Every structure is written in structure tokens, then in C-alpha cells.
Amino acid sequence: RIPALLYIPSAATFLAFAEKRSSARDEDAKYLVLRRGQRHGPSVQVKPTWALTLPGRRTMNPCPLYDSTTGTIFLFCICVEQGRSERCQLWSGCSAARLCFATSTDGGRGWTPLRDVTDEAIGADLSRWATFAVGPGHGIQLDSGRLVVPAYTYYIHRRLCGVLPLPCSTRQHSLVFYSDDNGRRWHKGALVGGQRTGECQVAEINGNDPDVPMLYCSARAPRGCRAVALSTDLGLRFQPPARCRVLGEPPRGCQGSVVSFPAPRGSGTAPTWLLYSHPIDRHRVNPANIGKILRGMVWDGLKHHHLLLHPTAAVWAHSTGDMEGTHVKAGKEWEGDQGKFWGLGALASWDGEGGFGGRVMEG
Template structure:
């Protein structure tokens, strides 16, 4: 007799941010704060689906009750802005040592589209963050750390962004924020130099002093790597800790890269055909956790959540169809998809932003 299959996971879905006339929500991010059993769900509030019509971030706080979550009202974080800029790409991070939530984002000059920045080779984005010491109830004013964290390399970046999604704290205590940059590899010289070769590269920003100062790691080499998430994994029998990067890529599957020095440098990226996605990619997430007892030799499991294709929505419009996979293998291209019950929570986009969980 073969191994019996477990029943499929049942997702309990709840709408967190509902589209209304003149208002839409995009770019979700989800953070869990274990001591408070609290979820923080973020998104961009926009006046239209276009990136350039983003306004500021919004938040809902949820209290976990077993396998369900009780959500509070929508809170507008309109104070977390820079004058003349729109706030985009929420990327929250929890520092367990201090109990502080860091909310990273980018602030982009009004009227400057991503395409315009890439064409001109001149970034209009600023790297900013706010902190909360009370689980997201109160936030400090935005701090702009672009000059500190990026420095003179900003002259070679057409634009950049963090996440979107969430950051992580490594066992060493290092705080890590995933990011990507459009690096200008070459220019056409003339009266006005214009970039002729610009390419996406994933990277991370990090802090080793509890968030007092921030630095950047090296750009990931190899194929194009864009929006990304990172997770710390235990590498097989050696029990060495690696930082795993899972990035959006343009060829129908995610790209992966590994770092053995906590994100200072990553090995060359590689395609992972087991993690399929739409042709131009889409926002995705990955988290790591210790393997359940008796679950085999792999010390670390990875939980992936990202769209694999597009499903027809209302009025025939196409929307990414979300998928969640539990992978119990920490190889470059994971192949073992677990068929077992496991509690998880995720946030995803269709016409509005939804939260799904299974306990």
C-alpha cells in the first residue's frame, strides 16, 4: 500500500483592504510578532493601480486566536512620508532582542515613474524607515538613510526598492532587509549621458547594532534578480548557517542565491524551475523554520508563497493565482513538496488584498 495522502489544506480567507471608488491597494506585506501573537499587515494606498499614483502606507493589526485572527480597523500611516514624495514598498522587520518593529520603505519623488528613472539613469527613490516599540500602535518619524546605506554607489543606481515583503533577524542578531537595484552598467556619452545597459540585481541592507546604522551588501551576480525575500537556513549535515535569497526573475521561474557571510556577498544566482511564476514574475515570499521532529534529515524547511500563473478575475481581467508550497529541502532548487498539515498565514492580492490562514 502507498503512503496515504493527507487532506488538502483549507484556506480561511478574509479581505483586509477593500478597493473602493478612487482607492486601490497594492504591494502587501505581513509581519508576525511572536510575544504579542500579533500580525501587522501593510499595503500601499493608491488613487489608481499605477505605481506613480501611490500615496502612503496603510496598516491593519490582527491578534491571533488559535488558527484564526481577529483584525482591527484600517490605520492610515499618512504621517510616514517625505515632502513631495510617495511612500511605497512596505518591508517590516522585527528585532526580537529589543522588541522593536522596523518598517522599511522607499519614498519616491512625485511624478517620477520607474521607467523615467531607468531611462535617465537617475534615482528618485530614498531609503527610509520608521520604528515602533509597541507593536505598531505608534511610529517614529521617517528616517532617511539613503546616503548612509547606499553612499556614492547611488550615482550608479537608476533606481532601487526594498522587498517588498518582510525582513529577517539572523541568529547572529544581524537585521537584514531584502532589496534590489537597477544598476547602470554602461552609458552613452554625449552632451547628456544616458544609460545604455541597466540591469536588476538583488541585494540586502543590514545592521549589526540594533538598527542604529545601516549598510549594504554586494549586488547578486548572474541573471536578472528583482523583488526578493531572504531566509536563514541550516545547510545540511554541516549545520552551517546560510542566507537564502529568493528573487523575482523574468523567465517563468524564481531565481535563488546563497550567502555564507550573512548577506555581504551572494553566490551567482541560479534559476529554480521548481518555483514557477508568471512570465514577467510577481511579488513572492519565503520564510524558514526548523523542521518538525521526525520529518527527515533536512534541518530547515522553507515555506514559499507566490503566484504561479494567472487566473481569470471579474470582467475577464487576469490576476495572479496564489500558491503556497512547503518545501522540506534546503538545496538550490528544492524538489520535495510536503503533503502534510501545517499551520500558515499569508497575504495576497486579487482585486483587493486578502489574508489567508490554515491551522
């Protein structure tokens, strides 16, 4: 379960990650698995599977990102004590998760041992975190060079008599971890305040001013649609989140994916567009939404486009891609029924008159 997909343009390589589980339950996660795919024209040549394990812990929530400056791939995840469920952590107020990552400098063929950066990145605030996780999905490198990993925590706002955590006062909040020195040291940004926000993805956008970059956060929320928030300091702090009714969710929410890319030629004045992929109804049929950012975090509700990428049910989904001229190249991985995974490459073409057409390159 829990897919994540990373595309390395320089190597024309897809890296597909997921959790190996003995059942669908989170506490039955075992370890992370990786499969590499080399792109050859319209097809992808699949390589053997690789596993990331840690004795005594379950590795969960894959969240890869690529540092194009050094050519390093970072695979972030959480390592959770065996036998400690999320519910157990929420009631005890004691996190059993550790923030870890492995790196690869050869396109995902070989990986370093896991490095634990929990104390470095979270510090004393860990005592107020009942538990936490990264992503799931992907991280990004900003134009400034900053590396950003989306995350969320169950933050303990109150304790009874200053000791016992109150589950009713423990709420989810999104945030990001970041590094400004190519991954040598890691820090955390402030929690997204206001309404509950959980699993999230981030993308760098420019709004209507190409000289003022912002970080756009799309988070899982409990009210039937995504919550979105903006940061003008690239993740240090986010503005209060707002509900985005255009981006609907299944009743209890679901993993969603968002990537940004330069607007196609001839598409208007908005410098940045977003590709959003997510199941939108209770049956979790999985389309992709392509929309323009016109005014900060407002999607153009009149001109967003649905592309049905596959008619199967999609339990969890993640996308990655880039822009070439008037074409959006996207790779997609999603979790289907009966524990099966699906993947494909899709090509969406801007028609120059306000619309997109899509076709599947390979299923």
C-alpha cells in the same frame, strides 16, 4: 496594492501593510497603510487602520521586520518624489527614491517619524543606481542578531561618453541591507551578479550542516521561474544565482514570499524547511509550496507540496509564519482583483511520512 505581513509571536499580533493608490499604476501610489490583528485562538480581531505619509513623496514597498532582542519593529519603505515614474528614473539615470524606515516598540500601535538612511546605507554608489526598492515583503533577524532587509536596484553598468545612462545596460540586481547593531547603522551587501534578479525575499537556512548558517535569496526573474542564490557570509556576498524550475512564475514574474522554519520532527535529516508562497500560472491562482532544503539551494522536487490556500486570483502575495511541533502556522495576505485584499490563517500539518495536509483556520 503590494501587501506585506509581519507576525509578532510574543504579542500574537499580525501587522498587515499595503500601498494606498488612486489606480493600479505605481506612480499613483499615495502612502502606506497598516492594520493590526490580534490573534485569539482560531480568529483574528482586526484593529483600525493607520497611515504612513510623507509630504511631496509617495511611500511604497512596505518591508517590515522584527528585532526580538529589543522588541522593535522596523518598517522599511522607499519614498519616491511625486510625479517621477520608474521609467523616468531609468531614462534619466537619476534615482528619485530614498531609503527610509519608521520604528515601533509597542507592537505596532505607535510609530516614529520616518528616518532617511539612503546616504548612510548606499553612499556614493547611489550615482550608479537608476532607482531601487526594498522587498516588497518582509525582512528577517538572523540567529546572529543581524537584521536583514531584502532589496533590488536598477544598476547602471555603462554610460554613453561617461554621462548618459544606457537603458540597455541598466539591469536589475538583488541585494540586502543589513545592521549588526540593532538598527542604529545600516549597510548594503554586494549586488547579486549574473542573471537579472529583482524583487526578492531572504530566509536563513542551515543546509545539511546545522553549524553553517546560510542566507537563501529567492528573487523575481524574467524566465518563467524564480532565481535563487546563497550567501555563506549572511548577505555580504551572494553566489551566482541559478534558475529554480520547481518554483514557477507567471510570464512576467510576480512578488513571492519565502520563510524558513526548523524541520518537523521525524521529517529526515534536513535541518531547515522553507515555505514558499507565490502565484504560479498566468491566471495567478495562489498556492503555497512547502519543500525541504536537501543540498544547498536545491528544492526537493519530488516531495514539494502544493497547498491551494484560496481559489481566487492572487495578483501579489506575501506570507509569514512560524513552526510549532509538527504544525506550520502561517498568515497570508494577497492582492486580489479589483484592488481588494484577502487574508487568512492557515495550518499545515506534517504527517510524518513525507506529506503535508492543510486547512484554513480563518478567511
